[in-house]
Amino acid sequence: MKPLKRIFIRLRNFISRRRGDDRLREEMESHILLQAEENIRAGMPPAEAHREARLKFGAIEAMREQYHAEEGLPLMENLLHDSRYALRQLRKSPGFTVTAVLTLALGIAALTTVATWTNAVMFNPWPQVRDARSLRFIDASVLGNQGYSVHYDQLQYLRRSNRSFGEAAAFSITNVNLNSANLQPQVLNAGTVSANYFQLLGVNPELGRFFQPDANDRTYGAQDEVVLSDALWRSLFNADPGLVGRTISINQHPFTVVGIAPKGFLGIFGGLAEAAWLPLSSIRDLSPDAPPDPLERYGLQVVVRLRPGVNDVSAAAEIHTLAQTYMAEQHNGNRNGWDLNLRDSSHFERGMFYGISEQLPMLAGASALLMVLVCINIASLLGQHAAKRKREVAIRTALGASPSRIASQVIVETGILASFGAVMGWMASLGLSKTLYLMLPNFSVPLAFNLQSDVRTEALAVALAVLVTLVCGLAPLRQSLRISQQEALHEGGAVVVGTSRKRIGQQILLGLQLGICFMVLVCCGLLTHTALNIFRRDPGFDRHDTLTATVDLLRVGYSQERAQVFLTALLDRLRNAPGVASATLTTHLPMGDNGSGNTRGFSIPGYVPASGQEMLVVTDFDGPNFFHTMGIRLRQGRDFTPADNAVSPKVAVINKVMADRYWPEGNALGSRIVVDKVERRIVGVVPNFAYHSPDDTDPSPILFLPYLQGPTGYDYAILAIRSRTTATAIAGQLRQTVAALNRGLPLEEVRSLAEVTDEQYQGSRVPAELLGIYAIASMLVVVMGLYTVMAYSVIERHREFALRIALGSTRERIAHLVLRGTIGVALLGIVIGGFGSVAAVHLLRSMLFGVASFDPVTYGAAAILLLLTVLASGLVPARRAASVDPMQALRAE
């Protein structure tokens, strides 16, 4: 109680600045007078009596100080004094302050931005979801290729048999057409979800209710239900609370709005924003052609919540075992290439998360290196700042300032700089983190990442500020404490050349900085080389002058048969339209993102598969003149033609890999192949082309079937029209032709083939661009650091240069002298950077394509660039050194 009371009184005194100094003086005076009178009474002469009284009392000033220390809070008071003093100092040297704060902000912004991104894809992707850390995903792998979806029966088996997670929910993503009174028809990105989806995620409705969690997914709901996102509810329905319970039309089928999801919840499909959620049971009503059990072959993502205490290893093991058992039960163990895998959200390949999380280690590394550069800069800036104030520190020490007071002054000043830097960096990262979207392909689907700053990123910014204060403040601190008063106060004395020990430390720091810069340059160079290699590689088809668009006839009420009739008529018209060179349709564009990798079982008469060999092949459906339109020249046989229709003999085209694998004697053309129990004749063999990514060096077999030769199982068709001029020139023509046949059919994703395929180059282009930004930033930081150090050393060596000139040295030689010093540092940097690059490139090598890890061109270019940087930053200081006027410099002493 008592200490508390004292602290309270002292705090009050501190805040009110109340001082009992006058009272104390009076008391002390009267005390001494009393004592003197007593001494006189004891027989001393008056002068002696007063002297004795004062001696007995002790040092009055020391008492006052002690008294004052007891009175208020000296620690706080000193801190306040130091801060005020530091702020004044910083204001007095704005150049130093602005440089230091901006540099720090740059480093801190880079790190916090990467932290925000990491948070968005790995730690807290869905802030609205309860305990998202315990969520796991399950996907299937076929023949070792992961990322395949799971079917409903498999999900049901998992639900029944697992022990690791209890419930499992399923979800998928689909485009739907939304119609409502007084509204333009909208294409929405909707989630189709199992009834327990919201319950498993622990999300509560903002309005209304969600689906009944324990319902049967096949039969749920007498009337179709839909849940809307808060964003959609606000933008399309003006946040009308009366919407719940009303009916809206989705794919021309009535759906009752039962609830609104909470603000910010946009589904958990890896960064794709969903606008509405439909129960799985409603899939039957989304297309008029749906099979009797649409869930039988519907691809689902599976999300589960691990039970407390279950770890990933045991859960993954259980899932593998369950997959084996399931396959043994269902297929008598035939399909042993099928397995189930446990994933966490960061490896959710079906969304955008994977693309980001792949880049994160590289970005984090580059940001950390940039931060090191920044710290070195700050340290040398602060060092010079301290050196300039040598005199002041010496005077303060001479007047009795204790080392701890000097130290706290330096630390407070560094701390203030660091806090400014941290706040600025953090604020900049709020904006910078939005650039995440620029790194991603330009999808027609809206994206949503959790880029809110959260406690973790804020803590990081604070931690960085503290770290910078401690690390960068250390050097100037040591320097200030070591200042000898004699030396400092007699400035202008014998020191002509700076102390060599300090110089060596400085050189090592500079070398380290240049080394790091060299590393970043090398990595950036290698990635740029990679991106160029991939870009220059012939994809095997012609990406230019071709317009693509997607139509979904089933969504507007066509059956598969009627859709084929419609598409045949559409292609006939397009082919003859002005400006069109050729027109076709497909389920998958080369290097496109739709429909890639869908496999079908097949057999070849007379071919006996080896035991364990799966007869599955990636299969696409293409319209007439597909290969011609794509600019692919067949190796053998012919392209699909309009004559390959529903009544003509069934045909197929295969790629070279497939022909070589199954018909090694080269007799593929004219051979027969059975796909889905239909026998087809192979009429063409095409060369391997970039099917998915432009850097694929290991092409897989692909089977091409005519789209218009009977049902394909696909709802959509991608139109591809080669123009006689440019792709954009025929966009109007395409719209007119489609509208002439059906005014109500929306054209989706109208893009040129170049735009579609550009997305596949992003994977190599984005890292190169990002590292390019880091390379530029680190070069700037290095130039700044070098310049500061050199400019200061030129000032320090002013007298030396003056003497040299006075003794007959030419100005050129002075300039050389300065520049020569930098060459040594640059070479040191290249050596350090060379070793660093070995490590960095080792981590990077999986991202390289067609370029050696130790590509001499890249290393050479980086070294030359570094040397030029060093020379450039040395130029101005060298000029200044050469222009020293010996008379003036030496007289100034």
Add this chain to the structure above:
Amino acid sequence: MNQGTLYPVLLRLEQEGAITSEWGPSENNRRARFYRLTRTGHKLLEAEKSDWEQTAAVIARFFEVKVEDLA
């Protein structure tokens, strides 16, 4: 000990509420500061006194100990 060291201690006691002080006339009619124990101060003094006596007694017992007592 210098007499001046008394003042920071007095301040601390005053902050703890053990004493109060006021200006008053001294014997030879000069202004002087008078310190007085408060009720809390008296209590504190009693407590400290008994503490001290106890400590002193314990230490005194140590001095009385003879070798044979420890055997």
